[in-house]
Amino acid sequence: MTKNRKIIIGTRGSKLAIWQAVWVKSELERLHPGLEVELNLIKTTGDRILDVPLSQVGGKGLFVKEIEESLLNGESHLAVHSMKDVPTELPGGLHISVICKRENPRDALVTRLDSANKNGPSAKLTFKGLRQGAVIGTSSLRRSCQLLNVRPDLKIEQLRGNLDTRLRKLDEGLFDAIVLASAGLKRLGLADRITELLAPELCLPAIAQGAIGIECMINSEINELVGPLNDPETSVCVRAERAFLKKLEGGCQVPIAAHARLRRGPGEPELLIMDGLVGNLSGDILIRDHIEGSPSDAKSLGIELAERLLKRGANKILDEVYRQNMPQIDGEVAN
Numbered sequence: 001m002t003k004n005r006k007i008i009i010g011t012r013g014s015k016l017a018i019w020q021a022v023w024v025k026s027e028l029e030r031l032h033p034g035l036e037v038e039l040n041l042i043k044t045t046g047d048r049i050l051d052v053p054l055s056q057v058g059g060k061g062l063f064v065k066e067i068e069e070s071l072l073n074g075e076s077h078l079a080v081h082s083m084k085d086v087p088t089e090l091p092g093g094l095h096i097s098v099i100c101k102r103e104n105p106r107d108a109l110v111t112r113l114d115s116a117n118k119n120g121p122s123a124k125l126t127f128k129g130l131r132q133g134a135v136i137g138t139s140s141l142r143r144s145c146q147l148l149n150v151r152p153d154l155k156i157e158q159l160r161g162n163l164d165t166r167l168r169k170l171d172e173g174l175f176d177a178i179v180l181a182s183a184g185l186k187r188l189g190l191a192d193r194i195t196e197l198l199a200p201e202l203c204l205p206a207i208a209q210g211a212i213g214i215e216c217m218i219n220s221e222i223n224e225l226v227g228p229l230n231d232p233e234t235s236v237c238v239r240a241e242r243a244f245l246k247k248l249e250g251g252c253q254v255p256i257a258a259h260a261r262l263r264r265g266p267g268e269p270e271l272l273i274m275d276g277l278v279g280n281l282s283g284d285i286l287i288r289d290h291i292e293g294s295p296s297d298a299k300s301l302g303i304e305l306a307e308r309l310l311k312r313g314a315n316k317i318l319d320e321v322y323r324q325n326m327p328q329i330d331g332e333v334a335n
Contacts, residue, residue, distance in 0.1 A: 009079070025037040081213045081214075083212065094218065097223045100231055107197075109126075137177070139160045208241055237298070247310075260272055260274035272292065289312075
């Protein structure tokens with residue numbers, strides 16, 4: 001890259017998306033002195049439609065489609081995404097060039113602030129300690145099916161909007177608790193709002209949750225520019241999870257979960273360990289499995305894990321989920 005060259009980052013306009021884009025901007029400016037980096041804030045379909053559950057909006061790429069269009073038409077040179085929002089099929093000419101170091105992928109239980117103490121949750125409750133019939137706010141079918149599996153007494157209510165909106169609705173008393181990605185809370189300096197980090201055994205994370213991805217044109221010099229931001233361990237794990245998701249033909253709005261990580265014991269070769277899950281909407285059926293193998297086989301391990309779940313009936317569950325969530329917007333089926 002020549003000195004003083006300007007590049008443009010396409011991003012959503014939410015606080016979290018801007019935080020992620022500004023972080024990438026600062027890293028690029030640090031790595032490449034003289035480089036000028038600007039943000040192009042783009043409103044996506046998922047940002048515009050807030051009164052319909054995501055699972056019923058229809059289509060994939062609800063939070064990336066318009067940003068990808070800006071890459072293809074030259075309005076942006078690279079895009080910064082939450083990887084859990086990125087479909088496994090990308091438009092021709094584009095690819096995920098870099099996956100940055102992952103934040104903790106676990107989900108977080110968040111309870112209301114005490115009116116007398118605005119600095120933290122009213123009580124350090126646990127998920128299992130919530131009252132009988134507690135109202136939980138989440139728009140995620142993945143989260144709701146797993147929580148209901150453990151606590152079928154819970155009442156799950158739809159909760160959408162940015163992080164501030166979700167926390168405000170919680171503190172106004174609309175919910176007993178809400179469930180959010182811990183990564184977003186930590187990145188925005190809101191880690192003190194976390195009441196409990198949910199164990200993966202209780203609530204397996206979304207595919208690629210906590211990871212930031214950089215998308216650009218395949219044949220662009222941007223690839224060399226952003227290359228140092230790639231984290232090899234995160235990249236291997238996320239690509240395994242995305243291979244799992246692709247084999248299941250799922251998106252980020254269906255009850256599919258996976259978590260891959262690397263492990264190396266003293267004197268042992270490095271292992272990729274991965275758990276995957278598919279659940280039905282009521283949470284009374286969860287199909288879960290586990291696989292281990294060489295990190296060099298990340299993609300094939302993700303595919304094999306998905307195939308195991310399909311053999312155990314995951315396809316029937318997913319077919320039923322899609323039937324029950326025919327996309328509807330203003331009474332019409334969405335395209």
